[in-house]
Structure formats: C-alpha cells, structure tokens
Amino acid sequence: MSTDLLRYDRMVEAALRRVVRDALKExxxxxxxxxxHFxxxxxxxxxxxxxxxxLRAxxxxxxxxxLQYxxxxxxxxxxxxxxxLSFNGSHERLVVPMAAITTFADPSVNFALQFQPPDEEEGEDVVDEAAEEEEAAPEGEDDDTPKQGGTVVALDAFRKK
Structure with a gap:
C-alpha cells in the first residue's frame, strides 16, 4: 500500500474551516x-x-x-x-487560532460544523501552520503516515427543507 495517498480528510477539514472563516469575515x-448568531x-x-x-482556569x-448581541x-x-467579549461585566480580548475551533454553529438556520481535533502525532497543518511550528512532532514519528478509516460528513441535516 502506497504512503502517497491523497488526504481527503484534511482537504475537507480545511474547506469546512474556510466556511467558518468566510462567515466570520462577513x-x-x-x-x-x-x-x-454563532x-x-x-x-x-x-x-x-x-x-x-x-477563563482558562x-x-x-x-x-x-x-457571538450575538x-x-x-x-x-x-x-x-x-x-x-x-464581556465576562462578568469586564471586556476581555480572545485570540483563537482557526485550528483550535472544535464546533461552529448558527442555530438560527440550523447549521453546525464539528471538527476533528488535530492529530497530536501529525500536528495541525491544514489551517494553522504557525501553531504546527510551536508543536514539534515527537522524534521518530512519521508525519506522512495516513490514518486508517475515513470521515463522512452528511450535509443533509443542515439544509433547509
């Protein structure tokens, strides 16, 4: 079996994260x-x-x-x-790498995306290369080894009927 497989899971994840980015940019x-609201x-x-x-504690x-009012x-x-955002009456600045997002939902239109957590062994190179540089992969790990199985994303649940 070849180790030069196309990583469709990474491509889909990157495309769905672009949806989040585009909605937030809008x-x-x-x-x-x-x-x-999100x-x-x-x-x-x-x-x-x-x-x-x-908050981290x-x-x-x-x-x-x-993100609403x-x-x-x-x-x-x-x-x-x-x-x-306001927490207990105090305004606090949050900085969130796109790769850290695990769920994005807009309940007003019954839309939601859930993301796979980044693979600790592979690092997250789909969206946030800067974060990958901060997380050095353990020595001896083969970063190009594909994982078994796949992910199917059904979008029918999010379409208006």
Whole structure:
C-alpha cells in the first residue's frame, strides 16, 4: 500500500474551516444579519489561544462563546479570530487560532460544523501552520503516515427543507 495517498480528510477539514472563516469575515464587514448568531467552541489549551487566565482556569479544555448581541472588535484572518467579549461585566480580548475551533454553529438556520481535533502525532497543518511550528512532532514519528478509516460528513441535516 502506497504512503502517497491523497488526504481527503484534511482537504475537507480545511474547506469546512474556510466556511467558518468566510462567515466570520462577513460578520466582521457587515455585522450579523437577521437572527443569525454563532456558538463557537474551541480548545483552550491549543497553541496560540490567548484568553484571560480566570477563563482558562474555569474552562481548562474547551469553552463555547456566543457571538450575538455584545461582541466587539471582531478581526478575522486565515489563521485566527480575535474578538472582545464581556465576562462578568469586564471586556476581555480572545485570540483563537482557526485550528483550535472544535464546533461552529448558527442555530438560527440550523447549521453546525464539528471538527476533528488535530492529530497530536501529525500536528495541525491544514489551517494553522504557525501553531504546527510551536508543536514539534515527537522524534521518530512519521508525519506522512495516513490514518486508517475515513470521515463522512452528511450535509443533509443542515439544509433547509
């Protein structure tokens, strides 16, 4: 069996993360239209995540934030999302690498995406190459070894009927 397989799982993951980025860029440029609002979950320990320590202590693995009524300074690019949110009456700036996002949902239109956590052995090179440089792969690991199995993403559940 050849080790030169096309990594469709990585291609699909990257394409779906671009959907998240494009939706957030649209909101950055034009604001939230209608009843749209976003629930975004991300790994708090992922390299490059910047958030207040009191939040990291309360949510050591994952946190879900909501972009709906009160968010400020949304700044989106290919690598990360930055936003200021209010926690207990205090405005706090969050920086979230795109690769740290585990779930993106817009309940107003019954749309949700769930992402596979980055493979610790392979590193996350789909979206956030800077984070990969921070996480050196263990010596002796073969980063190009494909994983067995596959992922099927059914989009029918998210389509309006």
């Amino acid at each position: 909101v950055q440029e034009h604001g939230l239209p209608g009843e749209h 629930f975004i979950s991300f790994r708090t320990q992922y390299p490059g995540v910047r958030m207040p320590e009191f 309360k949510y050591p693995d994952e946190i879900t934030i909501v 009160q968010f400020y300074g949304l700044d989106v690019n290919d690598e990360r999302v930055e936003v200021t």
